[in-house]
Amino acid sequence: MTDAIVLAVVVPxxxxxxxxxxxxxxxRSGWTVAALTCLAQLGTALAILYTVVQDGTQRYELAGFTPPEGIELVADGLSAPVIVLVATVSLAVVVYARQAGPRGNAFYTLYLLLVGGLAGVTLTGDIFNMYVFLEITGLAAYALVAxxxxxxxxxxGLxxxxxxxxxxxxxxxxxxxAYIATGTLNMVDLSEQLAAAGYGSRLVLGAFGLLVTGLLVKVALFPVHTWQPGAYSNAPDSVSVYISALVSTVAAYAVARVLYTVFTPEFFTANPIAQTALVYAAAVSIIAGSVLAVLQRDLKRMLAYSSVSQFGMVVAGFALLSQSAAVGGVIHLIGHAVLKGGLFAAVGVVAAQTGARSIDEYAGLASRAPLSAGLVAVLGLSLVGVPPxxxxxxxxxxxxxxxxxGTWPIAAVIFASTVLTLAYFARIIERMYFAQPAVEPSSDGAVAVDVGDGVSADGGEEIHSSAGASPEMVAVVVVAAVAAVTLGxxxxxxxxxxxxxxxxVFG
Amino acid sequence: MSNHNPETERVERPYTESSVIMTTVRVVAPFVFTYGLFVMFHGASSSGGGFQGGAIVAAMVLMLAFAFGIEPTQRWFKNTAIVLLATGGVLAFLFIGVGPLLLDGTFLEYSAYGFKKAPKYGIEGVELGIGAIVASVISGLFFAIARGFEYTEGQQ
Amino acid sequence: MSDVASLRPLAAVLVSAVAIPLIVGSYRRQNLREFWTILVALAKVAIVGSMVPGVLDGTVYVTDIGAYVADISFVLRVDPLGLLFGLLASALWVITSFYSIGYMRGLSEDSQTRYFASFAASVSTAIGVAFAGNLITLFIFYELLTVATYPLVAHDETAEARAAGRKYLTYTFIGGVAVLAGTVLVFSMAGTTSFTPGGIGELADADPALARLAFALLAGGFGVKAALMPMHSWLPDAMVAPTPVSGLLHAVAVVKSGVFGIARVTLDVFGPGTMQDLGVGLPLAAIAAFTLLTASIIALRKDNLKRRLAYSTISQLSYIVLGLGILSGEAVVGALLHIPAHAFMKLTLFFCAGAIHVETHTDDISDMAGIGKRMPLTMVAFAVAAAGMAGIPLVAGFVSKWYLLIGSVSAGQEIFAVVLLISGMLNIAYFWPIVYQAFFESPDAHDEKPLIESPFGGLFGSESGESTPVDGTTVKADGGDTVNDDDHDEHDDADHETDTDVDHDDHYHHGGPPAGGWDERNWHGSESTWFMLGPILAAATGALALGIVPATALFLEIVQEVAINVGVMP
Amino acid sequence: MIDLLTTKYNYIAAILLMAGGLYMVIGDRNLVKKVIGMNLFQTGIFLFFITTAFVEGGEPPVIQEGVETYVSPLPHVLILTAIVVGVSLTAVALTLIIRIYSEYGTLREDVITEMETDD
Structure with missing residues (x-):
């Protein structure tokens, strides 16, 4: 069944x-092709998961060349859940996009390319290969945002x-x-060669700094997050759902790969400053992201800044270099993908149902769109961290x-993040349930709200269809909400x- | 060039045919194309490969466009053809790569095909595919950029 | 003790959760919706009640759903301590359900479906808090309880209610964070968070500084809901909620879950022995003693009845915490017994306040002179419960306070006994005028109440420090008047004005006696509906039963069982 | 210093390219120039990569008779891929710029930001 590993990348x-x-x-063939492809990919992803559960880590040598010369794909405990996540979310977003979509074939071509790129980043065991897949992911994502x-x-997009x-x-x-220091690009081989080259070597340190910084830009940690709010909030709804759920997620997964597989905890024992810097950068991101989120009036922007904060948490989990924290990092990575994707999907549903896009327009939503409001509340509270x-x-x-x-300041920030997240979500929940709409929606469901810059050009388009949210769009959000609880x-x-x-990794 | 808006400030330089250029291009083009294919095929055994070969083939398309005008060239090398060539290249790569899976090999493991010099032909097939992708994508980009853009309202 | 695997704990938690879709689904049919509420309340009390004999015989009913996080199980255990709270919450839910129906219909409130659904969710999670078998499970239900009660606090949808809801969420979530932090500390020190009567052994050997930190975080976190000072201020603000909610918050679920959490922490996580070693009992008791006195003094100055009751709650809860801090056998018994005792009494008081509000729209004590004529049964019940609060014998409060007094003296901490006695007197001071003027005065002839009406000490404002002592009355959202004595300092007057503009003008009129004084009603219940009178009398009867025959009223027996289990009683 | 210039000139060139490119990306308001800067930055990296492949006295990595040392072929292959990626990125960027220009009528980032906030 190991062929599933390569098929997971090839199929999309x-x-x-x-x-x-x-x-x-x-x-109009794009949707059908995309749906079938994603279904097939989900099959391969599940096969990978099954194989890893049964037989442990799988390595797949491409073209029959043995690593370190050949390129290999790896499915282990870390990548298997992420590939399943990628496949599942991809399928869900295709379902969602049927009604919400951009509908053209070009969209689905780019979309499937993005799926393939993400799968590649997830499964590759070669650092240059990872770069190529990151760029494929990037290219498709830039075009989709635009x-x-x-x-x-x-x-x-630009x-x-x-x-x-x-x-x-x-x-x-x-x-x-890293290549200069070691002469290899295979991750497992790199980890040995880097150790041989000496963790104190400037080349190795430089490699670490550059690799991680490069990835953190893609993860959108504060202060290199500046691309992210615009990209999330200006993309079409389906694209927002997808990239918010997966693109940064897979980049954060790549961070974990680089930290654990390439540099290994021994590197950090030799260079504690590297770990400290990473952990504190993550902590700053948690706080700054939340503060920026509180300041937003547009819901998608707020959710985008919330991601800055949540990914701070994920990176902190990975960078703490304890087994529990790493488990937490992976769970939060998956959880955040489900929650944030679900929230963006819910925002799209609400926009299609009522035209509301800014936080002010959400006032009284519970009476206009009770199901959507409930789903936003459930997903939001999950993001806040309400058990279970x-x-x-x-x-x-x-x-x-x-x-x-014993990293107490970080522990404090993580505990406080509950309240920080609450600070921006409580507003929405309160508005939805305990406030009256400032302007009554007109009878056809469109909202004549004049709040600032809330409704942009595309908002105008949504207004004409009061029944704009199809059952499958709602179903996707429902599934996300159910998953948010059951995954707990x-x-x-x-x-x-x-x-x-x-x-x-940790011995 | 066709949907150029007269309101632009850019100076309109109508395309003029030059028999010297046209004749030269007419003569050179087949050789350039052949050279491109040669470079592609040589990816397996010496320096060369799909990227370089594809770029050379695309250069030929560009050359034709410059000599005979972009419009006529595009009529000849249609968008459909470009798409088919690009996707066909990718598909060729994928099929050749996936083939060994059916024969108990791994992805791209050409020796699994079993016949003599299978790796060589395999690589050449893949290089041809890549060449097709590169050639078509570069030409496509060229045409796309040459087409320029349409003005919309709110123009300043 | 023997563990018995059983689905009954889970059923007890889930039964009211099951009711939520039923209640929401039948939102068009009021009667059916209320039928579900009642049915489920009865089912719940039956399930919980069915476990009482077993638990008293030393059986522990356990539902283990399996590992939840980090090999910590999601487990429900019905031990005596859990049963104490579970039985209380489920029994009082029945009473409150009937009362809610009377109250909500009496005022024809909006969003009743949301109200009843949230109510069911609150009780479900409260039972979860009671039966949780370890700190993580407790935390889960504790947070869910916060979420479930938030819609109840913000029910009125006015700016004031929203502000109160925000404050409630903020305070309790910060408390939740502290609880979680303490839980994680305990887990990393002890490797387990399971409740063990007498304390988790590993904690005794842990780093004392970290153990103290963990205790402070846990006690502080639960202390937010238990309204220990200085984390109490959400509670009086939450009084904008409908009265049954106040009853639920104060007597049944929310504050009691905080107190119950502290009880779990002191008795089953750290245990008396470890607490003694760490020296954390005394600070806890000291904070409780401070809260107890300060809240009583503030209560004296509150003219709004519900606010006075709120401060009374803050003070009474500290009795429980105080007893848990003192840690001697009798003190623990007294403290735990005060959980049901206070619940019955405070529920009665709140129900009376609610009944008065529904019938006469009066919220201020200064308007209540002679109201005993108008609402005789209600005010009798009120008098009984108030007497219990003050610790007058034959009512529930006396028994628990008696144990507390003995406990503090026998633990050699007489100072706390003195505090208890002073507080008892303060209790009388702030309850007696209400009762007295209700029966023996009339609206046009009643004594001055200098304590409320004159500046405090002749100089200062009350604790909120309002600059304009008497600037007329501002109108509260729920229809009554309030003199400017309330301590919601963060809402400016503009807030109040918008409140009245927005909505709820349906029952917006000034309270107080009608012209010509209160009319006289008979003693057969014509003063209100039996939907409200019944629960009031039931709760008052419960308070009396606990006071007159504590030994047969079940709770004392359970409490003694707990004390024996944790090893503070032989 | 002279020594550095004569022996490590390739690195210096790469760094200059990268620094110049990065400066253009950050400092220049014109979107096209930003993209050019991005290309420069990438080119610097390509140059850096390629020059590291050089082996003293090495021949081009095509197997020939009588040659013992070859330069490392791997960076060339990798950078070829990276160049292709770079070309695609530039193409996408230019497409976007064309769209932006057609919608805003300007390529200056500050003007565009102003127009966006004005809406």
């Missing part, structure tokens, strides 16, 4: 080509492109440093890790699944 790219070719003849109708989306390219270039430079949802479980493990390692009970299962891989 194949689908992308198919969608492009089919687009020459049939205008595919929105609004004038801002092109600017947001900004994303420039910063993303700088980040990826730094990553490439770091890979170059998944948002709590990740936070708990990370906190345990922080306490175990999967904490122990994920932990035991990760254990063999992490024991290898």
């Amino acid at each position: 790219i194949f689908g992308a080509m198919l969608s492009m070719i089919a687009g020459l003849r049939f205008d 595919s929105g109708d609004s004038t801002e989306s092109a600017v947001a 900004k994303y492109l420039i910063l993303g390219t700088i980040g990826a270039s730094l990553f490439l430079l770091g890979a170059g440093y 949802s998944v948002g709590f479980v990740g936070k708990f493990y990370i906190a345990v890790g922080a306490v175990e390692t 009970f999967a904490g122990s299962a994920i932990e035991s699944f990760l254990e063999p891989t992490l024991v290898e």
Whole structure:
């Protein structure tokens, strides 16, 4: 079943080509192709998961060349859950995009390319290969962000492109440093050769700094997050859902890969300053992201800044270098993807139902769109970290890790993050349930609200369809909300699944 | 060039045919194309490969466009053809790569095909695919950028 | 003690959660919706009650759902301490359900469906808090309780209610964070968070500084809901909620879950022995003693009845915490017994306040002179409960306070006994005028109440320090008047004005006696509906039963069982 | 210093390219120039990568008779890929710029920001 590893990457790219070719003849074939492709990819992802559960880590040598010369794909405890996440979210977003979408074949081609790129980043065991897949991911993501109708989306896409390219270039430079220091690009081989080259070596330190900084740009940690709010909020709704759920997530996964597989905890024992810097950068991001989120009036922007904060938490989990914290990092990575994707999807549903996009327009939403309001509330509270949802479980493990390692300031920030997150979510919940709309919605469901810059050009488009949210769009949000709660009970299962891989890392 | 808006401040330089250029291009083009293919095929055994070969083939397309005008060239090298060539290249790569999986090999493990010099032909096939992608994408980008953009309202 | 695997604890938690979709689903049909509430309340009390004999025989009912996080199980255990709270909450829910129906219909409130659904959710989580078998499970339900009660606090949808809701969420979530931090510390020190009567052994050997920190975080975190000073100020603000909610908050679920959490921490996590070693009992008791006195003094100055009751709650809860801090056998018994005792009495008092509000729209004590004529049964119940609060014998409060007094003396901490006695007198001071003027005065002829009406000490404002002592009355959202004595300092007057503009003008009129004084009603219940009178009398009867025959009223027996288990009683 | 210039000139060139490129990306208001800066930055990295492959006295990595030392072929292959990626990025960037220009009529970032906030 190991062939599933390569198929997980090949299938989406194949689908992308198919969608492009089919687009020459049939205008509306994109969705069908994308849906089938994502279904197939989900199959391969589950097969990978199954194999890893049964037989442990799988390595797949491409073209029959043995690493370190050949390129290999790796499915271990770390990458298997992420690939399943990628496949699942991809399928869900395709379902969501059927009604919400951009509908063209070009969209689905780019979309499937993005899926393939993400799968590649997840599964690759080679650092240069990772760069290539990161760039494929980036390219598709830039184009998708810019595919929105609004004038801002092109600017947001370009900004994303420039910063993303700088980040990826730094990553490439770091890979170059590592290559000079060791003469290899295979991750496992690198970890041995780097140790041999000496962790104190400037080349190795430079490689670490450049690789991690490059990835953190893609993760959008404060203060290199500046591309992210614009990209999230100006992209079409389906794209927002997808990139908020997966793009930064996979970049954060890559951080974990680089930290654990390439540099290994011994590197940090030799260079404690590297760990300290990373952990504190993450902590600053947690706080700054929350503060910026509180200041936002547009809901998608607020959610975007919230991601800055949440990814601070994930990176902190990885960088604490304790097994519990790493488990927490992975759980929060998955949990955040489900929650944030679900929230963006919910925002899209609400916009389609009522035209509301700013926090002020959410006033009294509970009476206009009770189901959507309830879903936003459930997902929001999960993100705040109300148990037993998944948002709590990740936070708990990370906190345990922080306490175990005795990094008290970080522990304090992580505990405080509950209240920080509450600071921006309580507003929404309160508005939805306990406030009257400032302006009564007109009878056809459109909202004549004149609040600042709330409704942009694309908002105008949504207004014409009061029944704009299809059942499957709502269903996607419902699934996300249910997953947010049920995944909360999967904490122990994920932990035991990760254990063999992490024991290898932490000894 | 067709949908150029007269309101632009750019100076309109109408395309003029030059028999010297046209004749030269007519003669050179097949050789350039052949050279491109040569570079692609040589990816397996010496320096060369799909990227370089594809770029050379694309250069030929560009050359034709400069000599005969972009419009006529595009009529000849249609968008559909570009898309088919690009996707066909990717698909060729994928099929050649996935083939060994059916024969109990790993992805891109050409020797699994079993016939003599399979790795060589495999690599050449892949290089051809890559060449097709590069050539078509570069031409496509060229045409896309040459097309320029349409003015919308709110123009200053 | 023997553990028995059983689904009954889970059923007890889930039964009211199941009711939520039923209640929401039948939102068009009021009667059916209320039927579900009542049915589920009865089912719940039956399930909990069915475990009483077993628990008293030393059985512990356990539902173990499996590992939740980091090998900590999601486990529900019905031990005597859990049963104490569970039985109390489920029994009082029945009473409160009936009362809610009377109250909500009496005022024809908006969003009743949301109200009843949240109510069911609150009780479900409160039972979860009671039966939680370890700190993580407790934390889960503790946070869910916060979420479930938030809609109840903000129910009125006015600016004031929203502000109160915000404050409530902020305070309790910060408290929750502290609880979580303490839990994580305990887990990393002891490797377990399971409740063990008498304390988790590993904690005794842990780093004392960290153990103290963990205790401070846990006690402080639960202390927020238990309204220990200085973390109490959400509670009086939450009085904007409908009265049954106040009853629920104060008597049944929320504050009691905080107190119950402290009880779990002191008795089952750290245990008396470890607490003695760490020396954390005394500071806890000292904070409780301070809260107890200060809150009583503030209560004296509150003219709004519900606010006075709120401060009374703050003070009474500290009795419980004080007893837990003193840690001697009798003190613990007294403290735990005060949980049900206070619940019955305070519920009665709040129900009376609510009934008065529904019937006469009067919220201020100064308007209540002679109200005994108008609402005789209600005010009798009020008098009984008030007497209990002050510790007059034959009512529940006396028994628990008696144990507390003995406990503090026998622990050699007489100072706390003195505090208890002073507080008892203060209790009389702030309850007696209400009772007295209700029966023996009339609106046009009643004594001055200098304590409320004159500046405090002749100089200062009351604790909120309002600059304009008497600037007329501002109008509260729930319809009554309030003199400017309230301590919601953060809402400016503009808030109040918008309140009245926005909504709830349906029952916006000035309270107080109608012209010509209160009319006289008979003693057969014509003063109100039996939906409200019944619960009031039931709760008052409960308070009396606990006071007159404590030994047969079940709770004392359970409490003694707890004390024996944790090893503070032989 | 002279020594550094004569022996490590390739690194200096790469660093100059990268620094110049980065400066253009950050400092220049014109979007096209930003993209050019981005390309310069990447080119610096490519140069850095390629020059590290050089082996003293090495021949081009094509197997020939009688040659013992070859330069390392791997960086060339990698950078070829990176160049392709770079070209694609530039293409996407230019497409976006064309769209931005057609919608805003300007390429100056500050003007665009102003127009966005004005809306």
